[in-house]
Amino acid sequence: MLRKDVEEMVQLGKLLKKIVDKILKCLGRMLGIEIVFSRAAKKDCDIRGKRLINVGAGDWKCRGWICLDYSSPWYASMHKGGQYIEYDIRNDKLPFADETVDAIYCSHVIEHIENEYIQNFFLECHRVLKKGGILRVCCPDAEFLWNASQTDNSYWIWRKRLLKQINVEYANMRQVDFLVREIATERFLDYISGNGQDYNEAFLNKDMDNFFEYITEGLTYDPKKAGYHINYWTFSKVKDTLIDSNFTKIIRSKYAGSISEYMKNKMYFDKTFPEMSLYVEAIK
Numbered sequence: 001m002l003r004k005d006v007e008e009m010v011q012l013g014k015l016l017k018k019i020v021d022k023i024l025k026c027l028g029r030m031l032g033i034e035i036v037f038s039r040a041a042k043k044d045c046d047i048r049g050k051r052l053i054n055v056g057a058g059d060w061k062c063r064g065w066i067c068l069d070y071s072s073p074w075y076a077s078m079h080k081g082g083q084y085i086e087y088d089i090r091n092d093k094l095p096f097a098d099e100t101v102d103a104i105y106c107s108h109v110i111e112h113i114e115n116e117y118i119q120n121f122f123l124e125c126h127r128v129l130k131k132g133g134i135l136r137v138c139c140p141d142a143e144f145l146w147n148a149s150q151t152d153n154s155y156w157i158w159r160k161r162l163l164k165q166i167n168v169e170y171a172n173m174r175q176v177d178f179l180v181r182e183i184a185t186e187r188f189l190d191y192i193s194g195n196g197q198d199y200n201e202a203f204l205n206k207d208m209d210n211f212f213e214y215i216t217e218g219l220t221y222d223p224k225k226a227g228y229h230i231n232y233w234t235f236s237k238v239k240d241t242l243i244d245s246n247f248t249k250i251i252r253s254k255y256a257g258s259i260s261e262y263m264k265n266k267m268y269f270d271k272t273f274p275e276m277s278l279y280v281e282a283i284k
Contacts, residue, residue, distance in 0.1 A: 045261040050102045052262055053094075055121075056109035057084055062268045065105075068094075074226035090117040090221060096128040103262045104129065107138040108272045111183075111229045113221055115241070118231075122245035122282075129284040134260040135242075136253070138270060141278035142232040145182055146208045149175040158275060168192060176203040182276070184215040185228035209234075235278060242282045253279035 047064040054060060057067035059078040068087035069075075085095060090113060094101075104125050110118050125135045148155040156178040160170050166189075180199050181188035190196025202214055212232040219230035239250050251259070255274045256266045259281060263269045270279065 045264075047262065050262065051096070051100055052103045053096075053101055053105070055087065055089065055094075055104060055106045060268070062265075070223075070226075072223040072226040074224065089113055089121050094124040094128050098127055099130045099133075101128040102130055102133050103260050104133070104135045105263055105269065106136070107270070108277075109139070110137065110233060110238075111139050111231050112226065113231060115231065117221075119241050119245055122242055122247070125282075126246045126284060131284055133284045134258070134263070135247075135282045135284075136258055136260065136263050136269075137238060137280045137282075138272065138277050139233045139238075140182055140229070140273070140276050141234070142183060142212060142237075143208065143234040144278070145179055145276060146211075149179045149203075151175075166192075174200065176200045179203070180215055183212060183229055183232045184219060186219060186225070186230070187215050233278060235280060238278070238280045242280070247282040247284065249283040251281050251283075253281045255279060259283075 050064065051066070052064060053066045053068060055068045057069050058075060060067060067084040069084045070088050071086060087095070089109070129135065152175065159178060163170050163173065176199055177188060187196060187199070191198060199215055202211055206214060216231055221230060235252050242250050255270050255277065256264065257279065258264050258269065270277070
């Protein structure tokens with residue numbers, strides 16, 4: 001009898017674990033992140049003697065990684081108690097000597113910054129990376145978002161939670177509205193407040209690059225609105241900017257598909273909105 005009771009308790013425990021896992025995964029999808037479960041801790045790759053940096057890290061932490069970020073009112077709560085090196089991507093050089101860094105991770109940063117500063121940042125990455133070092137860049141995939149918005153469909157349903165936070169009804173949103181919000185946040189907010197332009201005609205009549213240039217024209221980084229998107233990036237645009245920054249080996253990557261052993265763990269990397277992200281790696 002005792003053995004039967006134990007077996008029933010084990011089965012009940014397994015069932016409860018499955019239910020909790022499903023709830024957490026649903027919560028992760030609502031938040032735009034992937035929650036990864038592991039039966040046993042995976043053995044970390046050997047990072048002894050390696051210099052690994054995350055630029056624009058927020059409250060992210062990973063053993064052996066050096067975090068760089070810029071203090072702003074927008075992200076103040078994320079930086080409380082955090083340990084990171086103060087770094088302004090628009091004005092500072094990376095605080096490392098030439099060819100002393102093994103890997104650089106930069107996730108969902110470049111869509112907040114103007115083109116010229118991103119090129120300077122890529123040049124700095126090339127300077128500090130060792131030969132064979134890898135830069136991994138993640139950002140919204142503007143070309144994918146453009147294509148996903150060309151027909152009426154349910155792609156943008158994952159943004160319902162955000163719309164609720166700003167008191168906008170999902171049912172009132174058009175595909176172009178979602179697209180503009182993701183590429184040029186301020187333009188969208190101006191429009192829904194009644195003070196901005198309706199971009200539907202431009203969306204219907206311009207090609208992709210011209211449309212994105214049109215809606216982002218004149219947008220600049222504002223520390224008080226640091227979370228706003230002001231720039232768009234396609235694979236071609238990222239690749240061209242990397243080439244202009246002295247990189248010659250550039251690949252379009254995949255979610256959790258880094259060629260670097262240091263950036264493969266899904267518990268730490270590529271967690272931000274994988275459903276809309278572009279992944280690019282440059283090898284020095």
